[in-house]
Amino acid sequence: xxxxxxxxxxxxxxxxxxxxxxxxxxxxxxxxxxxxxxxxxxxxxxxxxxxxxxxxxxxxxxxxxxxxxxxxxxxxxxxxxxxxxxxxxxxxxxxxxxxxxxxxxxxxxxxxxxxxxxxxxxxxxxxxxxxxxxxxxxxxxxxxxxxxxxxxxxxxxxxxxxxxxxxxxxxxxxxxxxxxxxxxxxxxxxxxxxxxxxxxxxxxxxxxxxxxxxxxxxxxxxxxxxxxxxxxxxxxxxxxxxxxxxxxxxxxxxxxxxxxxxxxxxxxxxxxxxxx
Amino acid sequence: xxxxxxxxxxxxxxxxxxxxxxxxxxxxxxxxxxxxxxxxxxxxxxxxxxxxxxxxxxxxxxxxxxxxxxxxxxxxxxxxxxxxxxxxxxxxxxxxxxxxxxxxxxxxxxxxxxxxxxxxxxxxxxxxxxxxxxxxxxxxxxxxxxxxxxxxxxxxxxxxxxxxxxxxxxxxxxxxxxxxxxxxxxxxxxxxxxxxxxxxxxxxxxxxxxxxxxxxxxxxxxxxxxxxxxxxxxxxxxxxxxxxxxx
Numbered sequence: 049x050x051x052x053x054x055x056x057x058x059x060x061x062x063x064x065x066x067x068x069x070x071x072x073x074x075x076x077x078x079x080x081x082x083x084x085x086x087x088x089x090x091x092x093x094x095x096x097x098x099x100x101x102x103x104x105x106x107x108x109x110x111x112x113x114x115x116x117x118x119x120x121x122x123x124x125x126x127x128x129x130x131x132x133x134x135x136x137x138x139x140x141x142x143x144x145x146x147x148x149x150x151x152x153x154x155x156x157x158x159x160x161x162x163x164x165x166x167x168x169x170x171x172x173x174x175x176x177x178x179x180x181x182x183x184x185x186x187x188x189x190x191x192x193x194x195x196x197x198x199x200x201x202x203x204x205x206x207x208x209x210x211x212x213x214x215x216x217x218x219x220x221x222x223x224x225x226x227x228x229x230x231x232x233x234x235x236x237x238x239x240x241x242x243x244x245x246x247x248x249x250x251x252x253x254x255x256x257x258x259x260x261x262x263x264x265x266x267x268x269x270x271x272x273x274x275x276x277x278x279x280x281x282x283x284x285x286x287x288x289x290x291x292x293x294x295x296x297x298x299x300x301x302x303x304x305x306x307x308x309x310x311x312x313x314x315x316x317x318x319x320x321x322x323x324x
Numbered sequence: 325x326x327x328x329x330x331x332x333x334x335x336x337x338x339x340x341x342x343x344x345x346x347x348x349x350x351x352x353x354x355x356x357x358x359x360x361x362x363x364x365x366x367x368x369x370x371x372x373x374x375x376x377x378x379x380x381x382x383x384x385x386x387x388x389x390x391x392x393x394x395x396x397x398x399x400x401x402x403x404x405x406x407x408x409x410x411x412x413x414x415x416x417x418x419x420x421x422x423x424x425x426x427x428x429x430x431x432x433x434x435x436x437x438x439x440x441x442x443x444x445x446x447x448x449x450x451x452x453x454x455x456x457x458x459x460x461x462x463x464x465x466x467x468x469x470x471x472x473x474x475x476x477x478x479x480x481x482x483x484x485x486x487x488x489x490x491x492x493x494x495x496x497x498x499x500x501x502x503x504x505x506x507x508x509x510x511x512x513x514x515x516x517x518x519x520x521x522x523x524x525x526x527x528x529x530x531x532x533x534x535x536x537x538x539x540x541x542x543x544x545x546x547x548x549x550x551x552x553x554x555x556x557x558x559x560x561x562x563x564x565x566x567x568x569x570x571x
Contacts, residue, residue, distance in 0.1 A: 303497035314497035
């Protein structure tokens with residue numbers, strides 16, 4: 049299989065008063081047109097990994113890698129301008145909270161159209177019909193009405209579906225979803241993930257799903273990377289997560305309460321000095 | 325005696341009514357959960373009990389005393405609240421010591437040095453954290469401080485508003501264990517708001533499911549574990565929490 053994304057020895061470093069700190073320490077991954085999950089707790093470097101693929105880490109943060117190629121293009125050597133033609137069009141990213149990621153003073157229709165117009169020249173009626181079709185694809189029932197609404201007039205779940213519509217309308221090859229549902233209610237979560245899953249499969253895209261929720265990632269991905277303090281501690285097939293070997297992964301799995309909980313006390317992970 | 329009895333409670337924000345005829349009772353020493361989606365009014369009920377949502381009709385009684393609409397010092401001594409986000413609920417420029425001593429000063433209780441020491445020990449915070457600021461603590465440690473602040477007045481009931489939803493799963497496990505131990509040791513009554521049913525299953529005895537400002541079902545945790553909730557909406561919630569549909 050031809051790799052969509054190839055990363056070797058990725059490092060993200062931030063300077064601190066006590067010297068530089070590596071928040072991602074030499075991560076390597078190869079991604080085809082498949083669904084990859086990255087799980088880990090806060091501070092594990094999972095979001096930084098997602099952001100560095102799009103070169104969204106601002107100074108003073110520094111990204112280095114031996115290799116970071118997307119479809120044969122070396123992402124690290126591109127100019128800022130060339131990078132802009134990749135962001136959105138080829139690789140796009142769904143953020144955590146629609147409340148903060150949508151522009152509050154632009155209608156939803158205009159925002160989705162903007163995502164399209166940035167990368168293509170299209171007539172007004174084309175834009176409208178594609179925007180409507182996209183809103184329908186993310187299962188918004190009356191797209192005509194939603195087009196004219198502002199972000200504060202829609203619910204969290206609908207806001208997140210609008211985000212997804214915006215990210216998918218330029219038909220990227222790779223979608224990075226960073227905690228796409230952690231701001232949503234459980235019942236809406238499933239719906240949003242189903243939509244992402246369906247679109248990713250139908251268009252044959254690659255997906256990187258970043259989350260702290262092990263169950264969720266194992267349900268919607270083919271392969272899983274478990275990260276801890278900037279390093280990948282375990283890599284396995286999603287179906288094999290229950291048989292994870294690394295003590296950290298096992299500890300994480302055990303510390304989640306179950307619906308039919310009968311344990312009197314939950315097992316707690318041994319802490320390393322830095323992560324407490 | 326019931327620790328808490330709520331009857332026919334209607335709470336409004338301005339002109340819009342948020343809850344409609346809420347009623348349930350919590351026995352002393354019991355751990356009771358309010359579950360539902362965002363917007364169902366569960367947090368609003370806690371706020372009305374705590375005196376933070378003042379425009380309500382109906383009746384709230386706490387340990388047999390009718391609750392007034394405002395802030396009430398005698399009530400505060402019986403019942404304290406722990407908030408969702410420990411990053412937002414601690415004053416950023418007060419040390420742990422100052423945060424924990426403040427309730428004692430307000431209530432004119434002396435001997436604060438020893439009480440702070442004692443409460444920090446009971447929530448598992450090392451002494452060396454006493455003069456630190458919130459930004460020098462991790463999320464789990466901050467939530468321990470917030471719990472300690474609620475406990476320092478030796479209340480009989482805690483109102484818990486999503487106490488672990490802002491925390492990582494491994495830290496969540498620590499805080500849940502802590503809450504369970506404290507309840508056992510101090511005979512506390514809990515009223516907890518959450519949308520996480522497995523957490524209810526771990527920590528609570530009974531639950532009320534809320535939707536659109538109404539209680540649709542009150543059930544025991546046993547029923548929840550067996551998947552024997554009756555209301556269609558509660559069953560739907562359980563189904564979503566049991567596992568992601570594909571697993």
